[in-house]
Amino acid sequence: MMASGISALGAMVIDWIEGLGRIVLFGMEALGASVRQLRPRRLLDEIYSIGVLSLSVITISGAAVGAVLGLIGYDVLNRFGAEQNLGALVSIALIKELGPVLTGLLVAGRAGSAVAGEIGSMVATEQLDGIRMMAMDPVDFVVAPKLISFILVMPLLSALFIAFGLTGGYVIGAQLLGVDPGSYVSGIETNISFDDEVAMSLIKAFVFGTIVGLISTYRGYTAEPNVVGVSRATTASVVASSVCVLIADYFVTALWGV
Amino acid sequence: MAEQAIPRAPVQEGDVEVENLSLSFGDHVVFQDLSCRLLYDQITLIMGASGCGKSTLLRCIALLQKISSGHIRFGKEEITSLAPRQAKQFRKRIGMMFQHGALLDSMSVFDNVALQLREHTKMTERDIADAVHQQLESVGLKNVDKLLPGALSGGMKKRVALARAMINRPEILFCDEPFSGLDPLAVRMIEALLQDVSQSTRVTMIITSHHIASTLRMADHLVYLVGGIAISGTPEELVRHSDPRLRAFLDAAKGGPLGGSG
Numbered sequence: 001m002m003a004s005g006i007s008a009l010g011a012m013v014i015d016w017i018e019g020l021g022r023i024v025l026f027g028m029e030a031l032g033a034s035v036r037q038l039r040p041r042r043l044l045d046e047i048y049s050i051g052v053l054s055l056s057v058i059t060i061s062g063a064a065v066g067a068v069l070g071l072i073g074y075d076v077l078n079r080f081g082a083e084q085n086l087g088a089l090v091s092i093a094l095i096k097e098l099g100p101v102l103t104g105l106l107v108a109g110r111a112g113s114a115v116a117g118e119i120g121s122m123v124a125t126e127q128l129d130g131i132r133m134m135a136m137d138p139v140d141f142v143v144a145p146k147l148i149s150f151i152l153v154m155p156l157l158s159a160l161f162i163a164f165g166l167t168g169g170y171v172i173g174a175q176l177l178g179v180d181p182g183s184y185v186s187g188i189e190t191n192i193s194f195d196d197e198v199a200m201s202l203i204k205a206f207v208f209g210t211i212v213g214l215i216s217t218y219r220g221y222t223a224e225p226n227v228v229g230v231s232r233a234t235t236a237s238v239v240a241s242s243v244c245v246l247i248a249d250y251f252v253t254a255l256w257g258v
Numbered sequence: 259m260a261e262q263a264i265p266r267a268p269v270q271e272g273d274v275e276v277e278n279l280s281l282s283f284g285d286h287v288v289f290q291d292l293s294c295r296l297l298y299d300q301i302t303l304i305m306g307a308s309g310c311g312k313s314t315l316l317r318c319i320a321l322l323q324k325i326s327s328g329h330i331r332f333g334k335e336e337i338t339s340l341a342p343r344q345a346k347q348f349r350k351r352i353g354m355m356f357q358h359g360a361l362l363d364s365m366s367v368f369d370n371v372a373l374q375l376r377e378h379t380k381m382t383e384r385d386i387a388d389a390v391h392q393q394l395e396s397v398g399l400k401n402v403d404k405l406l407p408g409a410l411s412g413g414m415k416k417r418v419a420l421a422r423a424m425i426n427r428p429e430i431l432f433c434d435e436p437f438s439g440l441d442p443l444a445v446r447m448i449e450a451l452l453q454d455v456s457q458s459t460r461v462t463m464i465i466t467s468h469h470i471a472s473t474l475r476m477a478d479h480l481v482y483l484v485g486g487i488a489i490s491g492t493p494e495e496l497v498r499h500s501d502p503r504l505r506a507f508l509d510a511a512k513g514g515p516l517g518g519s520g
Contacts (some may be wrong), residue, residue: 045364060377072347073410121363122362122363125358125360126356126357126360127357127360127361127363129317129322129356130354130356130360130361130362131362132322132349133320133322133349133352133353133354133423134373134374134377134422135347135349135350135374135377135378136346136373136374137346141401162305169412
C-alpha cells in the first residue's frame, strides 16, 4: 500500500518534471524563433490585443485597489497618528507587490485565457496544420509574437496599474480623508528609489509576463483538438498562470533580500 | 492493411508510394502494413467508410502524422525519415486543402492566400497582389479580399482554401473531403474547379472523399480503404470489382435514400 503510494508520488513528480522540461524547451524554441526572425507587424497586432485591450481592466482595477489601500492605510496609520505616511504605505505596497502581482493575475485572466483559447481553437480547426503545410513553423508564426508581447507588455501594464493605484490612494487619502496632499506625494518621493522598489517591480512584471505568456501559449498549443480540449486548455492556462505567478512572487521577493 | 494484388506499373517520378504503413493510436490500429500507390499527374481518390483512415492516410503522406512503421516515397525519395528542416522544404512542393478550409481566422482572405508568397518568395507586394487576385479569380472569387474567413460560406471557404493551396504551384495537391457539407451545386462547382486545376497544372491530386458520385466522375485512379486491405484501380475496374465490401459500399451509395450522392 505504502510502496504503491510512493510509486504514484514518484510518477507524479517525474511527470511534473517532464512537463516543466517540455514547457521550457517550448519557450526556448519560441524565443529562438523571435531572435531569428522578428515579425514587427504580428508583434504589434499582439501587443494591441494583449496590452491595449487590457487597459480598461488594468486601470479600473488599479484605481480601485489604490482607493482601498488609501482607506485601510488611513485607518491603520491614524491609530498611530501617522496618517501623513499614507503616500509611503500606498506606494510601497503597490510598487513592490500589488502592482506587478495583480497585473499578472489580471492579464492571466483576460489575455492569457484568450491566447490559450485562440491557439487551442487553431489546433482544433487545423489552422496550425495549415501553417505547417505552407512550410512554416506555427511556433515561429503564432506563438513567438504572443510570448514576446506578454513579456514586453506586462511591465508597462504593471506601471499603469501602479500609477492609477497611486492616484486612487491620493483621491481617497488627500481629497476625501484630509491627508495633506504634499505629505502624500513627498511620502512617495522619499520612500521609493529606482534601484530598489522600482527595479524589483519591473523584474517581477518581467518574470510574470514570461510565466503567463509561456503557460498560456503552451496550454493552447498542446490542447486536444476538440471543444472540450480548448475549454480545458483555457481553464488550465488561467489556473496554472495564477498559481505560478504567486509562487514566483515569493521567490523574487525572497531573493531580492526583503 | 495490405494492398490487394494488382498489376503494377514501374514507379514514376512524382508517384507517391506507400509501403507497409502501420499506425496505431494506443490499442487502436488504424493501418497495419498498408501499401498503395498514388499516381503522378492523375487524380487519385481515396475513399472508404467514415473512420477507415482516409484523412489519416493523407496526414501521414503530408508528414503531419508520425507513422509507427513503413515507408512513404515521393518518386524515389523516402520522405518518412526527413528531418524537420527537410520536411519543411518538402512541404514547399505540396499544397493542402483542408476539410474545413483551415484558413487563418485572424487574417483576411487576401492575406491568407498571399501568406506563402510573402514568406517564401521575394516578390513585391504589387506582384503578390496580382498573383493572389489571379488565383482567387481562377476559383471564381472576386471582391472578397478584405473579408475574414468567418464571413464566408462553406463553399467559398473551400475555394479560398484551394486558391491558397495552389498559389505556390505545388507538385502534389492534397484535398481532404472537399465535397463534405456542400449543397449539390457547390459540389459540382468544386468538382469542376479541381478538374480544371488538374488539367491546367498537371498537379498530382490526392483527394479523400466518400462522395461516390463525384468520385466516380472525376477520379483517374481510386484507392478504397476497408478493414485490412486497400483496393486500387481505375473507377471502371473498381465498379466491376468482386470484393463484397466494396460492392456493398458502392451499392449503398447508389441505393441510398436519395439514390446517390449528388
